[in-house]
Amino acid sequence: MTLYFLVKYLHVLGAIVILGTGTGIAFFMLMAHRTDDARFIARTASVVVVADAIFTLSAVILQPVTGGLLMTLSATSITERWILASLALYAIAGLFWIPVVFMQIEMRDLARNAAEQQATLPERYFTLFRRWFAFGFPGFGATMLILWLMIAKPF
DSSP states (O other): OOHHHHHHHHHHHHHHHHHHHHHHHHHHHHHHHHHTOHHHHHHHHHHHHHHIIIIIHHHHHHHHHHHHHHHHHHTOOTTOHHHHHHHHHHHHHHHHHHHHHHHHHHHHHHHHHHHHTTOOOOHHHHHHHHHHHHHHHHHHHHHHHHHHHHHHOOO
16 A cells, blocks of 8 residues: 555545434434433433533644645646636635534533423523534535545546
């Protein structure tokens, strides 16, 4: 196995982790939200926050490192249009993902407080959930487009 293929494997693995964790987090948060059970939402959001910190963040850090190594090892220029498009989409995904992390933390805390007080979820929770849900589309869509660009290299 060459260094290039090892780095490529890590790069693809990072993309899988980002997409897989993102999909899993979205699914579990949505399912918890649908229960309207503050205790269940708080437990689910707690796990989601940890998963994002461990898996998504490590993959997000790994991607530019392995991508840069792949460019160096293959003598590919950063000025290739598909790479520039990928980098722009990566920035867009980040602009949507970073606020989502803070939304998840606040939703977790709001659900915890409601559960501890045996109260209903506050309106702020629902506002955050709608925003969290909406931010998922451009953030996840950008990562899907990056994956397509990595594979197709159309331009």
